[in-house]
Amino acid sequence: MTSTTEPYAEFAERLATTTLLRFATAGSVDDGKSTLVGRLLHDSKSVLTDQLEAVERVSLSRGQDTPDLALLTDGLRAEREQGITIDVAYRYFATPRRRFILADTPGHVQYTRNMVTGASTAELAVVLVDARNGVVEQTRRHAAVAALLRVPHVVLAVNKMDLVGYAEPVFTAIAEEFTAYAASLGVPEITAIPISALAGDNVVEPSAHMDWYDGLTVLEHLETVPASHDLAHCPARFPVQYVIRPQSASHPDYRGYAGQISSGVLRVGEAVTVLPSGRTSVIEGIDALGESVDIAWAPQSVTLRLADDVDVSRGDLIAPSGQLPPSTQDVEATVCHVADRPLTVGQRVLLKHTTRTVKAIVKDIPSRLTLDDLSQHPAPGQLVANDIGRVRIRTAEPLALDPYAESRRTGSFLLIDPADGTTLSAGMAGDAFAEGAGAAAVPADEEGWDF
Structure with a gap:
């Protein structure tokens, strides 16, 4: 190397x-x-x-x-x-x-x-x-x-x-x-x-x-002013964008996982875990700008090569085995609603987090934030354009979601309308402001979206 x-x-x-x-x-x-x-x-x-x-x-x-x-x-x-x-x-x-x-x-x-x-x-x-x-x-x-x-x-x-x-x-x-x-x-x-x-x-x-x-x-x-976007000291996060399998006689067995490092530093020889599967391996090589390097850091775009033949695909997250993000299907977050159509309790959505998109249901909207004095309006029932509120979401598959307070990159997500791909809300995982009322019951969905 x-x-x-x-x-x-x-x-x-x-x-x-x-x-x-x-x-x-x-x-x-x-x-x-x-x-x-x-x-x-x-x-x-x-x-x-x-x-x-x-x-x-x-x-x-x-x-x-x-x-x-x-x-x-x-x-x-x-x-x-x-x-x-x-x-x-x-x-x-x-x-x-x-x-x-x-x-x-x-x-x-x-x-x-x-x-x-x-x-x-x-x-x-x-x-x-x-x-x-x-x-x-x-x-x-x-x-x-x-x-x-x-x-x-x-x-x-x-x-x-x-x-x-x-x-x-x-x-x-x-x-x-x-x-x-x-x-x-x-x-x-x-x-x-x-x-x-x-x-x-x-x-x-x-x-x-x-x-x-x-x-x-x-x-x-x-x-x-000190630039605070230096993410080298944060836990490493690598969302996989693309699996590279070149048809080359010189490298017939090459398998690389391409993407941009969201935060932290990755090193050759480091033990990593692939989420959400939980499979583990070791970084065998890092390719950047057509060359092999020993170390890479955010926000570089690189290709990782793992020592083991594990199942990795777009949407997976590679992280150091000793610094894994929380994995959950129950997301509590603050969202800013950006669409003209409202966000309602029981609504079926797609949740896009880094390179991963999963089905989800809005289980509850406990409160809406009044930005003038940071007071909360409990149980608003829906969020309309420009509203900022607290939501509880159930996803069909586990997500490796950091709290937004710890990582603005891997703690954020989008809610998308599955019918036409319209962005509905921008979300921030964790306690952006205090929680509101208890969860409201959501009826089971006939199309299998009740997770």
């Missing part, structure tokens, strides 16, 4: 100098999210010339003297016509210090599901507040969603400081109120920055109007 551990170490060192940060923006309508994103892209020289020219043309046609940078992210026609963000807009940009994936999420209450989608993989959330309005209901709702999704870093960007005379007391009062509320939700780290996205104050360059603020700009904070 050819070892390429050293080149991989060098590759890891290079990645460490240009790490990737996923972050999302959120805020009330007209707080200036899209303008902030446009300012970030423009001032960090991440906008192509033709894009900027197109924005300038549209802005001039509207009678505006300066380019409306919000147009760089509000790409849908309905968004441009209404002047609001409707869908999640993903943008990719980079500075010499870091690469970024940005999700600009809507501010409307009816698009809470879009914010959940955008923030579900984020390591940082930028919550905007209009300095004239302070902390409002939607601000608290976005803080609650960030806490629910366990986003480790939250930035409070107090925007439109130019409209309040760049007054320090205004910023201080808003920062103290938001910090106290977010801390009560369990948000681990909160950073407040006074900005004017329209004028560019403290976005990329320090403001000349707020000498009382000596902290980092938004971009400086984004470039230096």
Whole structure:
């Protein structure tokens, strides 16, 4: 076996100098999210010339003297016509210090599901507040969603400081109120920055109007905040995507299991267990980028070769034998309902977890969460679009499901309509918030879905 551990170490060192940060923006309508994103892209020289020219043309046609940078992210026609963000807009940009994936999420209450989608993989959330309005209901709702999704870093960007005379007391009062509320939700780290996205104050360059603020700009904070997506210290999880059996005369007996490492580190010689079957083996080889390596870590895509001829197929999960996830058919979770059709007790669904999809039944919906104050509405009977609630689900086959609090990757899942493949809900396994009322009885299903 050819070892390429050293080149991989060098590759890891290079990645460490240009790490990737996923972050999302959120805020009330007209707080200036899209303008902030446009300012970030423009001032960090991440906008192509033709894009900027197109924005300038549209802005001039509207009678505006300066380019409306919000147009760089509000790409849908309905968004441009209404002047609001409707869908999640993903943008990719980079500075010499870091690469970024940005999700600009809507501010409307009816698009809470879009914010959940955008923030579900984020390591940082930028919550905007209009300095004239302070902390409002939607601000608290976005803080609650960030806490629910366990986003480790939250930035409070107090925007439109130019409209309040760049007054320090205004910023201080808003920062103290938001910090106290977010801390009560369990948000681990909160950073407040006074900005004017329209004028560019403290976005990329320090403001000349707020000498009382000596902290980092938004971009400086984004470039230096510790990236929390390093999953190397978590238990290893390897969902199998594909079984590779090449028809090659040189390797007639080759059998590899391809996929992306969700978390942790895998090593040649390590004892592993295949779930849900429980069969055990040893990692005989790891192939990455066409070469054999001794070690691989998340989020690399690799092919594992096992020492024993065990039955492994797509949807199975390979994990170290000493660090196995819980295996269960009774799933208790928090879900955000994203479909227009409701989720009801007794409904038949498909549950997709990593690369595995199984039949399931919604046994109970104990409670619905009110994001404004985190109170619970017991036994709602159903969840409609944008609702977040507690569910109990029975699956046809066991699932190796980590608690979401321990792993945002292997602790999350989707509920899918088996009739047409529509995504119904995004789920987070475990105790995202306290449990509600007891389970309601569900009648047996005539088609064999009562597990």
